[in-house]
Amino acid sequence: MSSEHHEELRGFHGIHRGFPWSHVVGLVVSLVLTFAALWLVQAHAMPHGLLLAVILVLAVLQIVVQLFFFMHFLESYGPRYHVTSLALAFVFTVCIIAGSLWIMTFGGEQTY
Amino acid sequence: MHLPGYVNNVATPFFVTGDPMIYASDVLIVLTLVAIVFVLTYFKKWGWLWREWITTVDHKKIGIMYLIAALLMLFRGGVDAMLMRTQLALPNMRFLEAEHYDQIFTTHGTIMILFMAMPFIFAMFNIAVPLQIGARDVAFPYLNAISFWLFFFGALLLNLSFVIGGSPDGGWTSYPPLTEWPTDPGPGENFYLLALQISGIGSMATGINFLVTILKMRAPGMTLMRMPMFCWSVVGASILIIFSFPALTVALALLMIDRLFGAHFFTMLQGGNPMMYVNLFWVWGHPEVYIVVLPAFGIFSEVVATFSRKRLFGYASMVASIMAIAVISYLVWLHHFFTMGAGPGVNSFFAISTMSVGIPTGVKVFNWLFTMYQGRIRLKLPMLWAIGFIPNFAIGGATGVMLAVAPGDYQYHNSYFLIAHFHQVLIGGVVYGMLAGMYYWWPKMFGIILNERIGRWAFWVFNIGFYVCFLPQYELGFMGMTRRIYVYPAGMGWTALNLISTIGAYLMGIAFVLIVWQVLYSIRFPERDVTGDPWDGRTLEWSLPSPAPHYNFARIPTVTARDAWWAEKEARRRGEDVQKELRPLEPIHMPNNSGRPFILSVCFFIGGFGLVFEWYWLAILGGLGVMLCLLLRSLETNTDHYIPVEEIRRTEAALGRL
Amino acid sequence: MSLAHEEVLSTPSSDVPVEYSTEDGALKIFGFWIFLATDLILFACLFTMYQILHINTAGGPTEQELYDVPGFTAETLILLVSSFTCGLATLEMRRGRRSASMGWLVVTVLLGLSFIFLEVREFVDYVNRGATMQRSAFLSSFFTLVGTHGCHVSLGILWMLSILYQLGRRGISAMTARKIFIVGLYWHFLDVVWVFIFTVVYLQGVM
Numbered sequence: 001m002s003s004e005h006h007e008e009l010r011g012f013h014g015i016h017r018g019f020p021w022s023h024v025v026g027l028v029v030s031l032v033l034t035f036a037a038l039w040l041v042q043a044h045a046m047p048h049g050l051l052l053a054v055i056l057v058l059a060v061l062q063i064v065v066q067l068f069f070f071m072h073f074l075e076s077y078g079p080r081y082h083v084t085s086l087a088l089a090f091v092f093t094v095c096i097i098a099g100s101l102w103i104m105t106f107g108g109e110q111t112y
Numbered sequence: 113m114h115l116p117g118y119v120n121n122v123a124t125p126f127f128v129t130g131d132p133m134i135y136a137s138d139v140l141i142v143l144t145l146v147a148i149v150f151v152l153t154y155f156k157k158w159g160w161l162w163r164e165w166i167t168t169v170d171h172k173k174i175g176i177m178y179l180i181a182a183l184l185m186l187f188r189g190g191v192d193a194m195l196m197r198t199q200l201a202l203p204n205m206r207f208l209e210a211e212h213y214d215q216i217f218t219t220h221g222t223i224m225i226l227f228m229a230m231p232f233i234f235a236m237f238n239i240a241v242p243l244q245i246g247a248r249d250v251a252f253p254y255l256n257a258i259s260f261w262l263f264f265f266g267a268l269l270l271n272l273s274f275v276i277g278g279s280p281d282g283g284w285t286s287y288p289p290l291t292e293w294p295t296d297p298g299p300g301e302n303f304y305l306l307a308l309q310i311s312g313i314g315s316m317a318t319g320i321n322f323l324v325t326i327l328k329m330r331a332p333g334m335t336l337m338r339m340p341m342f343c344w345s346v347v348g349a350s351i352l353i354i355f356s357f358p359a360l361t362v363a364l365a366l367l368m369i370d371r372l373f374g375a376h377f378f379t380m381l382q383g384g385n386p387m388m389y390v391n392l393f394w395v396w397g398h399p400e401v402y403i404v405v406l407p408a409f410g411i412f413s414e415v416v417a418t419f420s421r422k423r424l425f426g427y428a429s430m431v432a433s434i435m436a437i438a439v440i441s442y443l444v445w446l447h448h449f450f451t452m453g454a455g456p457g458v459n460s461f462f463a464i465s466t467m468s469v470g471i472p473t474g475v476k477v478f479n480w481l482f483t484m485y486q487g488r489i490r491l492k493l494p495m496l497w498a499i500g501f502i503p504n505f506a507i508g509g510a511t512g513v514m515l516a517v518a519p520g521d522y523q524y525h526n527s528y529f530l531i532a533h534f535h536q537v538l539i540g541g542v543v544y545g546m547l548a549g550m551y552y553w554w555p556k557m558f559g560i561i562l563n564e565r566i567g568r569w570a571f572w573v574f575n576i577g578f579y580v581c582f583l584p585q586y587e588l589g590f591m592g593m594t595r596r597i598y599v600y601p602a603g604m605g606w607t608a609l610n611l612i613s614t615i616g617a618y619l620m621g622i623a624f625v626l627i628v629w630q631v632l633y634s635i636r637f638p639e640r641d642v643t644g645d646p647w648d649g650r651t652l653e654w655s656l657p658s659p660a661p662h663y664n665f666a667r668i669p670t671v672t673a674r675d676a677w678w679a680e681k682e683a684r685r686r687g688e689d690v691q692k693e694l695r696p697l698e699p700i701h702m703p704n705n706s707g708r709p710f711i712l713s714v715c716f717f718i719g720g721f722g723l724v725f726e727w728y729w730l731a732i733l734g735g736l737g738v739m740l741c742l743l744l745r746s747l748e749t750n751t752d753h754y755i756p757v758e759e760i761r762r763t764e765a766a767l768g769r770l
Numbered sequence: 771m772s773l774a775h776e777e778v779l780s781t782p783s784s785d786v787p788v789e790y791s792t793e794d795g796a797l798k799i800f801g802f803w804i805f806l807a808t809d810l811i812l813f814a815c816l817f818t819m820y821q822i823l824h825i826n827t828a829g830g831p832t833e834q835e836l837y838d839v840p841g842f843t844a845e846t847l848i849l850l851v852s853s854f855t856c857g858l859a860t861l862e863m864r865r866g867r868r869s870a871s872m873g874w875l876v877v878t879v880l881l882g883l884s885f886i887f888l889e890v891r892e893f894v895d896y897v898n899r900g901a902t903m904q905r906s907a908f909l910s911s912f913f914t915l916v917g918t919h920g921c922h923v924s925l926g927i928l929w930m931l932s933i934l935y936q937l938g939r940r941g942i943s944a945m946t947a948r949k950i951f952i953v954g955l956y957w958h959f960l961d962v963v964w965v966f967i968f969t970v971v972y973l974q975g976v977m
């Protein structure tokens with residue numbers, strides 16, 4: 001039984017033996033992002049709309065942290081189809097959320 | 113019928129009573145069940161049924177089960193359609209009451225889309241995809257069996273509502289606030305919600321399964337751009353399933369929470385917003401129509417190329433248009449509720465995005481035409497349905513663009529114009545496509561070719577019946593006849609057209625009977641396919657014997673060109689020795705059969721049934737059963753086996769392939 | 771090309787993590803990524819619901835009145851740390867150290883349990899203050915969104931317990947390794963979802 005896995009695992013840099021620095025960094029960054037968001041909100045640092053946008057950006061950064069520091073996002077045999085799939089999923093997520101919010105605000109009369 | 117009071121008190125909320133049609137079906141159901149049990153016991157077939165079918169994880173058998181289920185559901189949905197058309201044949205008809213008419217169009221629409229079209233495409237996925245890409249099964253065969261049984265029990269749950277509890281009657285779209293508990297109490301709507309939820313889980317799993325199969329399990333040498341077009345269409349449909357079904361899951365779940373637990377998502381009270389249901393429903397609903405039509409496009413591509421004896425014209429543009437359709441169909445959902453009045457900006461955006469779907473679709477139609485151009489066309493049954501499809505879809509597409517013009521839609525919306533349009537694309541596109549696929553792959557499934565003569569009759573009767581039925585409905589729509597009405601007065605000028613339409617519907621009914629007769633006749637007087645390649649095919653499934661052995665390929669082929677099997681035949685014709693590089697046989701790894709997918713789905717069914725009647729103890733029991741099945745699977749280690757070389761050699765020798 | 775369903779180690783090498791060492795493992799990991807994509811869309815729909823309905827309080831309790839900053843911050847910190855410990859479990863699994871891997875999984879489960887404890891306490895508290903999901907559209911969508919995430923976490927805990935049991939019985943094999951890896955993906959994903967609940971539900975609510 002042949003296996004296609006004679007090729008190497010892409011995005012994999014050997015089994016890490018020493019202190020798990022990347023994990024610790026990931027944790028620290030996620031904590032920093034969290035507290036940053038919390039602080040911005042508590043301090044009412046900006047106008048409402050801008051504030052919401054900024055904390056959303058911070059949340060998106062948290063996705064990046066999880067994907068790259070914890071989820072071994074780039075590892076794959078052969079083409080990285082899961083990266084493409086996830087990218088597509090993000091596009092559709094944005095379409096659904098943005099589209100629905102836009103549709104359901106009925107010409108901007110409601111304050112959703 | 114008058115039952116003693118106490119019987120009525122117990123029975124009425126549970127068993128549907130009071131209608132002769134329903135009593136007749138009660139009797140029929142009981143008789144059918146008794147007959148099935150009797151036949152199985154008499155011929156000692158219980159063990160066979162369990163071992164060969166219920167526990168199977170073989171994609172070919174699962175495909176056949178999907179096919180049977182789809183045809184049965186086409187029958188049920190078709191009977192519903194005949195009933196409705198009978199009621200509408202003449203003004204002031206007294207055939208069905210309003211309430212029954214409501215239930216019938218609801219079950220008709222729901223069954224046709226979710227329990228006929230979906231299993232039909234899954235039948236084609238299962239039958240063709242692994243064979244076409246040179247694989248021995250799908251990526252997750254066990255999950256595949258789960259998908260089938262979840263679909264099966266979902267369909268069973270919905271059909272059960274006819275005799276137990278009462279059918280849903282809120283339309284196949286089931287819009288709140290009408291379908292909220294206060295305005296639509298009783299189990300009917302719950303049946304709809306849970307049946308769709310259960311089968312939807314199965315559909316999502318199928319989408320994942322086939323995407324992984326196609327991306328990861330192609331035979332060596334089969335690059336993406338060497339794949340048969342049907343596989344590309346399955347990629348498109350799977351992507352749509354994966355990214356759109358969760359929206360349906362949420363819409364149904366929230367409506368269920370509203371109904372069962374008194375929440376306020378879609379009510380008119382306490383800040384609920386019914387339009388959010390409509391929005392979520394169509395976030396799924398529009399992609400859904402492409403989920404069912406893309407595989408039909410894929411089948412037409414295979415059929416047209418094979419029966420024109422030409423390579424598919426414009427392969428790359430076909431791939432691009434499938435992908436374009438897949439992406440654009442996420443951006444058009446609002447066209448189903450332009451009349452909500454979301455504002456000119458929103459309506460214009462969605463009108464334009466909707467119209468733009470016409471571009472890739474047009475590309476495909478022209479590619480099919482160019483493939484036929486100067487080809488040596490053989491008008492076999494699959495090709496007949498493919499050719500019948502093209503004018504159908506041209507009209508359906510044109511009326512679709514008319515509906516996409518938002519201001520125009522204010523006129524057409526919910527009229528018979530709309531009914532005619534979506535039947536034109538759903539029947540002319542999906543049903544024609546699936547029938548073409550059924551005829552095309554029937555020899556591969558069963559080793560016999562379906563009788564050509566009866567099949568031609570069926571095609572012509574159906575095709576003519578189709579136009580007779582639906583062309584008048586466009587006109588009726590213009591004349592102001594709205595959908596979902598059960599009766600209309602005389603003197604509206606609608607009578608003649610409605611009568612004609614009903615005649616057309618009956619013609620389609622006759623055509624269905626002809627197809628059934630064709631199958632029975634072909635079983636009785638079979639024309640066997642001994643070559644495995646009855647159509648002089650182009651793709652790998654035709655390199656195998658019909659039906660294919662359960663491991664599909666004794667040796668996994670190495671692919672060097674698009675239309676791999678055709679290329680190999682060409683090489684043989686040139687006298688090249690393709691045999692020389694035959695590798696020795698090796699033991700083949702196969703998944704074990706398992707009864708757990710079936711049992712798991714039974715548990716889902718029990719849980720769903722419990723929720724329908726709000727018997728929470730039963731729902732919890734079903735849920736626990738599901739968890740237990742999952743746990744047992746997780747603990748299982750012995751999930752597969754090897755077929756020894758000797759057995760492969762024997763099987764291949766018996767098939768004359770050594 | 772071989773069949774999917776194998777658990778046979780093909781040329782075990784120190785350079786390939788065990789969970790990827792069989793084709794079956796690689797296929798299932800890929801399949802699970804796609805499942806996560808479906809779950810992402812599911813949550814996207816729930817978030818949309820919430821965003822549209824959250825101001826429809828129908829005269830009932832509002833976000834400002836209900837949300838408690840120390841409470842949801844604690845929940846957030848617990849989940850973030852559990853995501854870290856879960857990552858360490860995968861790391862130790864790759865190093866072939868069973869007990870270390872199991873240890874981190876146990877820590878993760880405990881953190882998960884304390885998260886669920888806090889969440890249930892929060893829900894009970896709301897209900898006692900009259901904020902039930904029947905009260906208003908806002909509360910319907912709040913309980914459904916946050917509750918769906920909570921159900922996912924609870925399921926993840928049960929799943930980890932089952933994997934812990936299998937690890938104890940069978941050690942690190944291609945199969946158990948794959949399960950640790952996949953449950954890890956699931957857990958990190960839930961962490962991401964929670965970050966958005968933290969942002970969109972709680973922070974927006976107290977803004």
Ligand code: HEM
Pocket residue numbers: 190193194196197217218220221222224225229282283284285531535538539542543581594595596597617620621
């Ligand atoms: C034999 C051919 C068919 C006939 C004669 C037929 C006839 C009808 C009729 C009379 C209605 C009800 C119109 C109304 O009162 O509003 C209807 C509705 C519908 N049909 Fe068909 N139909 C056929 C096949 C199909 C197929 C193959 C599909 C889908 C694949 C389909 C999908 C639907 C849907 C979705 C509805 C809307 C139900 C609703 O209003 O909730 N039909 N059809």
Ligand SMILES: [Cu+2]
Pocket residue numbers: 397398401444445447448
């Ligand atoms: Cu649409």
